[in-house]
Amino acid sequence: MTSDQQMHDQQSIEAQRSASSEAIFMANHHAHEADYIVKRWKAIAERLNATWTTLVPATLDAPEIGVFSLKGNPSRPSIYFSAGVHGDEPAGVLGLLDWADSQLNSWTLGDVVIFPLLNPWGLKNNRRVDEQGQDLNRMFDSTMHPLITAWKKFLDKRQFAVSVCLHEDYDARGCYCYEIYRSGKARFGRDGLDAACDVIPVEDSKEIEGREANRGLMDIDELPDLDEPGAPEAFPLYVNHAEVSLTFETPSEYSLYSRVRAHEKFLCHVVARLRGR
Template structure:
């Protein structure tokens, strides 16, 4: 499926699911878009993003699948950015058309057109939970990164307001209904614990420029941030899409249990 067709399908599905569609930028012929649905009586807010790496198609497809199924609760505010890097997706490359890794370009001075526009859209928006959908072509199964409120500065009130028990194992269990867990003891140079990745604090705290989206989100927008990683070569697209969707639903259910 070409990116223009995918974009059109996403917009159509979003409107049918009662989301507002907005365009926050443009990259050549592709619009950068975001969807939101904010009920007046929303109990929590959730941010979902996908497509920051163009060779990871299951994330955008998972959001399309959820929109088509109208699998979004009426008591939650949702914010979706389904195609962060459309030119990368068009070329099936990790990077954008300039050879830049968009997921290493966030921070005080964002260094790609995609991150500049994305951060401007994020502005002062606040979410209770953020989930970034990714894939890993080297992975043997599904795994998950967690960034929790304990990583925030000690004077940040979200450290206490969102100090809920971690849902990481429940999210992994939800994903495991569709894909095996990657049990590697080390992934991308970091220790892994049965599919759970918690990057060393010194890495996340001292990183100041060229940030991943997830660290930017943790610092400024969401006290809980998870990154899903499905195995893009070791599993079929149907199971990868289902895995992402299951993790999202499990995360929303966990959040509502603690904020209600």
């Protein structure tokens, strides 16, 4: 057998393995099972001796909204991750769950704060908005909304080396990332996109959501202007809590399996960079 033939056979074995992993995943996924997802997070918290704090109690139609927090080494960088603020964007929710389930054992970095499912009603009903029909990701300047008030209270005085909010976009054709950074501080967007594009290519449009993009990255060292009222989660994170505020997006028309893997890869990259600090 020639070495070309061996390589070809190896590639086709890899392709078959990956196809069967995808088939198993797609036959068993829990993309819109909000109760199952919250239960999994509580089990992870218990297993790791971490804390689960309820921010908004369960309703008849949706489970509670909670935050997972793990105490880390105070002299190492701390992280903030979140997902599921838009309920019709499940890949970030599943990617974050898989990441935590496999990566938080023997944790050596700083504190971990994770809001794993900010809009459980939306996830359950496959809706962008919450139960009141509001886009939560334009409510982070609210002083009245019970979830946002609890979110602010929980985060009071907490500082993170990085925050990552996970999203999806139905009309994107590749992954992309908003990065609100501070000059002289670590950056993650470009290399994070390179890591995710192992699974899904980066969006190559020169303009994304009305903003100039460079191979999927939209980076700026101050709060960008928004065309509509309200503040997304990434804004108060940048102003009050994080050295750099990232929003990572996958294209919703790709396979759910690939989208989940892309979110997981992006998070793995961010943490690998922090480990090297």
